[in-house]
Amino acid sequence: MSNQTLSDRLANWMRGRNGADELGNAVVALSVIMLLINLFAHTRVLSLIALVLAIYACWRMSSTAVAQRQAENRAFLKAIGPAANLIRNPRETVQEQHDFKHLTCPECGQQMRVPRGKGKMRVTCPKCHSKFEANS
Numbered sequence: 001m002s003n004q005t006l007s008d009r010l011a012n013w014m015r016g017r018n019g020a021d022e023l024g025n026a027v028v029a030l031s032v033i034m035l036l037i038n039l040f041a042h043t044r045v046l047s048l049i050a051l052v053l054a055i056y057a058c059w060r061m062s063s064t065a066v067a068q069r070q071a072e073n074r075a076f077l078k079a080i081g082p083a084a085n086l087i088r089n090p091r092e093t094v095q096e097q098h099d100f101k102h103l104t105c106p107e108c109g110q111q112m113r114v115p116r117g118k119g120k121m122r123v124t125c126p127k128c129h130s131k132f133e134a135n136s
Helices: 006-014 022-041 044-062 066-080 083-088 090-099
Strands: 100-104 111-115 120-124 131-135
Touching: 022 044, 022 066, 022 083, 066 083, 083 090, 090 100, 111 120
Parallel strands: none
Antiparallel strands: 100 111, 120 131
């Protein structure tokens, strides 16, 4: 018998596999939400769907077709757009929304952020260098 711990054996088994990504995490979260809803609804359909979602998430994490799983994850992140940051790190996203205001350049549409609470300020777009005034 080898002297490897369970975590070492699991790490060796996961080598070359996809692991957890944003799509997998979203599927697990959806599965948990469906299970919580099912606590009140008591339907077999929700239980079955939650089980299928959990199995799909486990399959994605243990898949050796890493390039295909990464392409699926990129497509998922592109589809959800700005909400991707909220899925990746919800606490940091909420803190950033509290600390910064996001602006759009009226000339080129470039997104930028300015600190909140500074009052009226003159902003220079980093892309087209046009200047405009905005409230922070």
